[in-house]
Amino acid sequence: MRINYDFSDLEVFLAVKETGSFHQAAKRLNLxxxxxxxRIQKLEIALDSVLFERTTRAVKPTLAAKRLQSKAEAILEDAQETTIAMRDESVAFAHQRGAVITVAIVPTVVARLFVPAIQSFRNSGFETRIRLLDSSANEVAENVASGEADFGVCSIPTLEPSTEFTSIFDDKIVLALPASHVFAERDAIGWNELEGTTLILPARGTGNRLLIDDTMAQVRLSVIWSYEVNRSTTALELVEAGLGFALLPHSVFQSTVTKNVVTCELKAPKIIRPIGLLTRVGQSDTPAITALKDAILWAV
Structure with a gap:
């Protein structure tokens, strides 16, 4: 059954019922x-009932009007409560979004970029809470593209047309090796010298691994890895235990304290991973998000 009346019709009905006058109801509702x-005629047609007996002297509610009154009041009260609740939730959501900044970031640049940036951000007077989604570059890109994060800091340039990448600095991939190894005294090591060594590589499909695989293909080097890990910190622990060499971003060593591990640069071709801000195209930032982005850009 189709309902052919609305809340305004019920409001008019209650005003006429309470004032006993079409004229007074019009004044109350500014109509x-x-x-x-x-509106009363529309309601009567929709309900197929006469609601008021009109005379030149008075407007008298019918039995149908008396029955409708409590139901109309309940309908309007419920609608009002729903409207207030929805508005409160919207305000709460807007406040929460403004009070929390979600940043997706690769863990290896937290010490170099994020720590000094957040110190500057706090010194500027911002007390906004910050949620960090520290994960791989692929996941950072996905979090930004999906809107899960307000922006990201990662090593993967734009993969989606909905995002844009702003470069901050270039991060070299270096060789981490035990301090006791004969190579530890070298300033640089050639790619061909890695043949026959025990290598610890990032997991396949990660941003760092893609860069490493591309370079190995370029120098026609076929190296068999012995260990494959997801986290740079895990790779460092293996190196520290003397289990092999790891190819890692140089920024890792600014965020992790290691014992008995040294780094050597790799001879040409060098591997450079670009670090930058990843944002959604057309996104409207709050002042706090803008300030945090600026602080990260100036933290280098």
Whole structure:
């Protein structure tokens, strides 16, 4: 069954019922008397019931009107409560979004970029809470593209047309090796010298691994890895235990304290991973998000 009346019709009905007058109801609702009459007629047609007996002296509610009154009041009260609740939730959501910044970031640049940036951000007077989604570059890109993060800091340039990448600095991939190894005294090591060594590589499909595989293909080097790990910190622990060499971003050594591990640069071709801000195209930032982005850009 189709309902052919709305909340405004019920409001007019209650005003006429309470005032006993079409004229007084019109004044209360700031409507013309003809508009009140039309709404009552519309309601009567929709309910197939006469609601008021009109005479030149008075407007008397019918039995149908008396039955409708409590139901109309309940309907309007419920609608009002729903409207208030929805508005409160919207305000709460807007406040929460403004009070929390979600940043997706690769863990290896937290010490170099994020720590000094957040210190500057706090010194500027911002007390906004910050949620860090520290994960791989692929996941950072996905979090930004999906809107899960307000922006990201990662090593993967734009993969989606909905995102854009702003470069901050270039991070070299270096060789981490035990301090006791004969190579530890070298300033640089050639790629061909890695043949026959025990290598610890990032997991396949990660941003760092893609860069490493591309370079190995370029120098026609076929190296068999012995260990494959997801986290740079795990690779360092293996190196520290003397289990092999790891190819890692230089920024890792600014965020992790290691014992008995040294780094050597790799001879040409060098591997450089670009670090930058990843944002959604057309996104409207709050002042706090803008300030945090600026602090990260100036933290280098």
């Amino acid at each position: 013309s008397q003809s508009a009140v009459t039309r």
